[in-house]
Structures are given as structure tokens and as C-alpha cells.
Amino acid sequence: MRKKAPGSYHHGDLRRSLIDAGRMLLAKNNSGGLSLREVAKVAGVSHTAPYRHFKDKAELLAAIAETGFHQLRADAERVAHTYRETPLQQYTHCAARYVRFAVENPETAHLMFGGGIDMRTAPPSLKQASWATFELLIEIIENGKQAGLYKAVDTMDLAVATWSGIHGLSLLIANGYLTQLAASDSQIDGLAQRVARLLLEGIRK
């Protein structure tokens, strides 16, 4: 989190600093939101300086969400690479990673998926970042399909179904709907495993 060197007029990389400060504050004021002025202060800059880099507050939030997508994609990509030879494990471990991301970064997840941003009208770079994340999921499904793991159904349907399941579970946990079943980290992992399994095998007898 670079601050402006005191005395110097120009900052150097304010845009980046604002995003970093934003994420930091978002994590600190748990779900209490975030004020542009606060962000500016943390970055060591006057409260209107952000407007040189973002049209308005929503655009800063969108940029923060974008870093969330980049992180999520990078996290999942690492896991996917580790299990590149075993499609089934690739799927389950990536799913678990997705859930962990939401649980570990609830405010960022809230920003990305909470409805504050409508993807239909989001900035192009954000759309692209979210799309790139989804593409990774499609790849993973495609991998499994070619290994004969999944049904011969439209890949898109398979991908949407699993995405929905993992996504829904992540948000339910992150928003405290499953406190009874998923209090500790190990319980969360366990639940994620079992749900991923059920998505795979179906609930039907």
C-alpha cells in the first residue's frame, strides 16, 4: 500500500494504491461499506484525487471487484494446474478453492456477486475478468468430459450447473446462512467436499 511521499506532488501509481486501500478498508470495516474519502486518506491524498482515476465511486468498486476476479482466477488456475492429470480431483479441488475464496474474502465476494454491480452494464474490463474466470471453469469441465468423466450434455449446461452449485454454497456460507453446519474451517471444507460430490453424482437414488 504505497502512500504518496509527503511533500511530493505526484503519487506515481495512485490508481493502484486506491484499489489496494479500498480492499484493505473493505476487509477492515467488515461489510460496513467504504467511503471514497477514507480510501483517499489511506492513500495519502486529497479526497477528490480519486476522481482523476475513477469516474465515480462505482467505478472504483468495479475495479476492486476486478482484482477479486483476477485473484479468484489465479487461485483456481494454480489448483487446476496442480491436478491437471486428474480431472476429477481438478474439479473438486477447484470447487473447494472457490468456496474458500468467498469465505476468506467475504467483502470482495459481496462486491463481485452481491448485486451491487450488474454485469450487463459493467465496465468492459470487469466483464472480461469475470468471463475469464468462468472460462477456466468451462475448461475444467471440458477436460473431464474428454476424459469420459461427465455426461454427454452441452458443456455450457454442465458448467453452469456446477458453477451455480459452488457459487451458491459459497455465498450461503459467506452470508452466514449455514452457520449451524459450517462454523469452522474444517467443517466448511467438509461441507464443500460433500456438496461437490453430490453435484457430481446427483441427489437421485
Add this chain to the structure above:
Amino acid sequence: MRKKAPGSYHHGDLRRSLIDAGRMLLAKNNSGGLSLREVAKVAGVSHTAPYRHFKDKAELLAAIAETGFHQLRADAERVAHTYRETPLQQYTHCAARYVRFAVENPETAHLMFGGGIDMRTAPPSLKQASWATFELLIEIIENGKQAGLYKAVDTMDLAVATWSGIHGLSLLIANGYLTQLAASDSQIDGLAQRVARLLLEGIRK
């Protein structure tokens, strides 16, 4: 939406009017949020009158979310009753109803599930309303289980898995992540059907 009769001092049922006004405004200012003063104005009352009924803004929002849960539960209950003899259809049609609720009331859904409210610290009546909704789902699963429809797995796991899937799909659509696949109402229904089916049968070959 009852307004105060002009000239009369007392309103009669302000609490209810504020909630109604809130939902109306939420729907109008699409996802633009909602101001307490605006709500008060619509209800025909001074800007601090709401404080006689709600501790603060968050509490009003929680009350609005609560009506959302009541509506969702009532909607689903009606569907569940209609298909009470056929557990499979009961499941698929309730799932479709859940998705429609989110798509038709995106702002309310946003409030309920967007992370603005953490269920762990929510007002008891809200917790109860959300729990009652989940209970209906559990009942539906239990029905199917007794009809020999589902795997002999912990009902809670079955319920969480399907809830996650439907919930995730609903939010993905409502937040515009699946615009390509789910633009029209009929496309949404179709997608919901196929996803519900995949949750049932699993994606594995």
C-alpha cells in the same frame, strides 16, 4: 401503500407503510439503493418518523428482507402444495419458482442474499423467516426421500446441495452473469429446468 391522511397526526400503520414504500422504491431505483428520507416522503411522513419504528436504516432493510422471505416461502409453498402428490415435480417446480423470484425481484433478492445482512447477527425475526424458508426446502427433500426418490444421504446435505445450486443459479442470472444464456423469460425457465435436472441426476456419466 397507505399514506397518512393529510391533517391527521397519527398514521395508523406506519411501520407497514414504510416497508411497502421501501420495496417500491427499491424496485424503482434499480439497485441504486434507497434513502430513509425518500421512504419517509413516500409514506407521507417527516424524515425522522421512521425512527419510531426502526432503530436505524439497517433495521428497515432487514424488515424489507423479511417480507421477501415471507413472499418467497409463500410462493414456494403454493407450488409445493399444488404438486404435493408428485415429489419430483414438487422439487423441479419449486426450484423454478425460486429462480423466478430472484429474477422478478432482483433488488429484494439482493437485499436478502447480497451480503448486506449477515445472518449471524441479523434480527431474530429475520433469522426465523429465512430459516422457515429453508425448512420448506427440507420438507420437500424429505418428501422425495420417503418416496424413495433420493439417495440415502443425510437430508441436510441433500437440501444444502440443491439449495446451493438453485440459489447460485438465481443470483448468477439476477446479477447478469448469464445474459448470453438466459436473456428471455423462457430461456431462464429452460435453463432452470436443465440445471435442476442436472442437480438431480448429477453431471457424472
Add this chain to the structure above:
DNA sequence: TGGCCATGTTTACTCTGGCAACTCATTTTG
């Protein structure tokens, strides 16, 4: 070297949430 333009600053305006003190109407009670 001198002027331009991107980047930051200052100032000011509006909107919002929330507190305090006041008023009005209804209900309870001596």
C-alpha cells in the same frame, strides 16, 4: 526554455443518516 496537460488540491454544494428537543393525541389514572 516555455507552454501544455495530466494529476492533485481547494472549495463549495447537496444529500443522507441520525440525534435532540419539541408538539400533539391518546390512554391511563387519581
Add this chain to the structure above:
DNA sequence: CAAAATGAGTTGCCAGAGTAAACATGGCCA
């Protein structure tokens, strides 16, 4: 039945936040 108590709504106020406009600064290119 009058008067106090209480619940419901109002007026006024303040601090914090988003943002527009005018101004300042300083690095870069002609």
C-alpha cells in the same frame, strides 16, 4: 372527568459522504 404519562410524529441541526468546478503543480515535449 381532569391531568399526567406515554407513544407517535415534527422541526432543526450536525457530521460525513459523493461530486462538480476552479485552481495549482510539475513533468514532458516543442
